[in-house]
Amino acid sequence: MCLMWQRIRFGVKWKPAEMQALAVRGLNLQKVKNIRVSFDPFHPNNRSLREFWAALSGPKVKTTNPQCLVKVDIRNDRRPPYFEANLADGHRLVFKTEHMHTMDIAMRFNRLLGLPELGQPGVRSKNAPAAPPK
Amino acid sequence: MSLLLRVLRVLPPASAAQSAALSTSTPLSLRKIQETVEGKTTTVEVVDVQSDRKQKLIPVRDEHCSCPLCRLAVKVSYEDVLILEQFMRKDGTVLPKQLTGLCFGQQLRLERCVMQAHWCGLFPDRTLPGFDRTGYKKYARYWSDDMDMYRLKHNVVKASWFYVKRYDVGKGRPYPKIPANSAET
Ligand SMILES: [Zn+2]
Numbered sequence: 102m103c104l105m106w107q108r109i110r111f112g113v114k115w116k117p118a119e120m121q122a123l124a125v126r127g128l129n130l131q132k133v134k135n136i137r138v139s140f141d142p143f144h145p146n147n148r149s150l151r152e153f154w155a156a157l158s159g160p161k162v163k164t165t166n167p168q169c170l171v172k173v174d175i176r177n178d179r180r181p182p183y184f185e186a187n188l189a190d191g192h193r194l195v196f197k198t199e200h201m202h203t204m205d206i207a208m209r210f211n212r213l214l215g216l217p218e219l220g221q222p223g224v225r226s227k228n229a230p231a232a233p234p235k
Numbered sequence: 236m237s238l239l240l241r242v243l244r245v246l247p248p249a250s251a252a253q254s255a256a257l258s259t260s261t262p263l264s265l266r267k268i269q270e271t272v273e274g275k276t277t278t279v280e281v282v283d284v285q286s287d288r289k290q291k292l293i294p295v296r297d298e299h300c301s302c303p304l305c306r307l308a309v310k311v312s313y314e315d316v317l318i319l320e321q322f323m324r325k326d327g328t329v330l331p332k333q334l335t336g337l338c339f340g341q342q343l344r345l346e347r348c349v350m351q352a353h354w355c356g357l358f359p360d361r362t363l364p365g366f367d368r369t370g371y372k373k374y375a376r377y378w379s380d381d382m383d384m385y386r387l388k389h390n391v392v393k394a395s396w397f398y399v400k401r402y403d404v405g406k407g408r409p410y411p412k413i414p415a416n417s418a419e420t
Contacts, residue, residue, distance in 0.1 A: 197280035
C-alpha cells in the first residue's frame with residue numbers, strides 16, 4: 102500500500118532464529134569447567150534446554166574447550182528444566198530455562214561469560230560499509 | 236531491541252489461569268529474565284512482571300480468547316491512540332505477535348488501525364518522514380472501519396455510455412434506471 106505499511110508489516114516479524122544462530126556460533130567454553138544439564142523429557146517447556154544442549158555438543162563448541170565436561174541428567178519428576186555451569190574461577194551459573202527461548206539462553210550465557218552476546222561478528226547492519234576483501 | 240529481548244510473553248492458557256485463581260485482576264502478561272547473584276552463584280530465571288497499576292488492568296474472563304484486545308469490551312479503532320501506542324515501537328511500527336500477546340485476528344486489526352492512524356497524522360512524531368502523500372493519499376481522512384482501506388468504491392459518472400443505452404428496449408420495459416449512488420454531474 103505504501104512505505105509505512107511495508108515498515109509495519111516488516112516490523113511485525115519475530116524471527117529469533119538468526120540471533121540464536123549467531124549466539125550459538127559465538128559460544129566459547131574456555132572459562133567453563135563443567136556443565137550439568139538436567140531436565141525431564143516429559144516437561145512441556147524443555148525444548149529450549151534441549152536445543153541449547155545440542156548447541157553445546159556441536160563440534161566447534163567442543164573444540165573451544167575439550168576439557169569441559171557436559172553431563173546430562175534426565176529426570177522423571179515433572180520439575181522444570183535447568184542447567185548449571187561451574188566456571189574455572191569458582192563461580193557458578195544456574196539457568197532455570199523453563200520459559201526462556203534458546204536465543205535468550207545462549208545470549209545470556211555468553212554475556213555472563215564476558216563474551217559478546219552475538220559472537221565476534223555480531224549482527225550485520227544494513228547501513229554499515231561492506232567488509233574489505235581479503 | 237535489547238529491551239524487547241528481555242521481555243517475554245506469558246502464555247495465557249491453563250497454567251496462568253490456575254495460578255491466578257485467587258486474584259481478581261490479571262497479572263501483567265509480561266515476563267522478564269532476572270539475574271540473582273548470591274555469593275558466587277548467579278541464578279538466571281524468568282519471573283512474572285507485576286504491574287504497578289494492578290487495579291486498572293482488564294479482568295480475565297474465561298471465554299474464547301484471553302488476549303488483551305479481545306478482553307476489552309470495545310472494538311479498537313484508529314482513534315484510540317493511547318491504546319495503539321502501547322503496542323508500538325518508537326519508530327511507529329507494531330511489535331510482533333509474540334511480544335504483544337494478541338491473537339491472530341486482533342494483531343492484524345491492530346496493524347490496520349495503526350496504519351490508519353499514521354495516515355490521519357495522529358502519530359506525527361513517529362511517522363516516516365517520507366510518508367507517501369501522493370494522489371489519493373493526499374489528505375488525512377476519516378475511516379469508518381479498520382477494513383476501510385481495502386474497500387474500493389466505484390464512483391459512477393454519467394458518461395456517453397449511459398446516454399447511449401437509454402433507448403427504448405421495447406416490450407414496455409422501462410428505461411435503465413440511474414443508479415442511486417451515481418455522482419451528480
Ligand atoms: Zn484475541
